[in-house]
Amino acid sequence: MKNNKKLHVGLLFGGNSSEHDVSKRSAHNIYDAMDKSKYDISLFLMTKNGYFLSHEDSARVFDGEPEDKVAAEEMAKADLKNPLAPIINLSKESDIDVYFPMIHGNIGEDGTIQGLLRLLQKPYVGTPILGSAMGFDKDITKRILTLAGISNTKYELLTPQTANNYSYEDLVDELGKILFLKPANQGSSVGIHKVETKAQFVSGLADAFRYDEKVLVEEAIEGPEELEISILGNQDPIASKVGAIKVPKGDAFYTYDNKFVDASKVKFDVPVDIPDTLNKQLTQMGLDSYKALGLKGMARIDFLVSGQGKPYVSEVNTIPGFTNISLYPQLFLASGISYEDLIDRLIKLAQEEFEFQSKILHDFKPLDPSDQKINE
Ligand SMILES: Nc1ncnc2c1ncn2[C@@H]1O[C@H](COP(=O)(O)OP(=O)(O)O)[C@@H](O)[C@H]1O
């Protein structure tokens, strides 16, 4: 029996990106940090095929049973002809008060899950649809940052239709000898290439196009410092202290391998000791980016800082990691907000945003004369 006074939270995790396992670790940490006297928690694991397991089976995986085995058992019984099959299990818990989507990468971070939760008419943690979609797309992110006057690296956008209009030589003339190639909608450094020759450019571009129809060709910041800040809030967000990621010397950049294969050589500085002026600049840039992109709840904003000390916003992450080594919660911990407090605040922000959005009209309603007092 559920205690009615507790808030019932639906924790969504897993997903179909390369961060499936990271998401599981994030979800474990969030679950452990949640005060069980305040919250009832139902778990929903999205398999790599994009199918939400029942909360009972999700809990079995959470408790250590192999995901593949549990998923196979459930799929064998599922009515896969039902068009709602991938999400049907979400309907089996009818009294969820707030959803906590902790699915990294596409679907989880690009507005798709947020659209689903909007249709379910329930509050959810984090950024709504448009901010999620914009924040996940590196091309759109950079366009918005540029419009808002926020420093970011120069780039050209290539598609399969336009790629032939750009010669390697012209791109080097415009952007410099070292180029970064990036699929616009990806994460975890998947499909990213640092290239210094025409041959590398050609093969890197072909690989990047495997992941998206939009590829950014970006100027490289040489030997950059990689700094990050955590932001929390809706209309009036707050920023954490700044942290740094130290990529092992000799590695070309912060790659998929040193994120997920062997992270042992990557060092984090939380918080990092940087000059006051840079600290202020990054805090302002982080808050400005958050607002310009319409982010809500939480986001981690990543920067590259050149050898000359010039900062660039590199990217935003609307569902940042919550693992033991993840910077989002660690930076707030270093700023005096505990993991548990952070989760409480995120859930409260979700409820506030939902309440705020519920007041926005979507159909014509004549103005009540008494409403005009608002403008007086
Ligand atoms: N313009 C750049 N100059 C130098 N290094 C870069 C640049 N862009 C990306 N990198 C390196 O590649 C990594 C991944 O790029 P990023 O844009 O953060 O993509 P992802 O979303 O996959 O994390 C960064 O952490 C950094 O090490």
Ligand SMILES: [Mg+2]
């Ligand atoms: Mg990154």
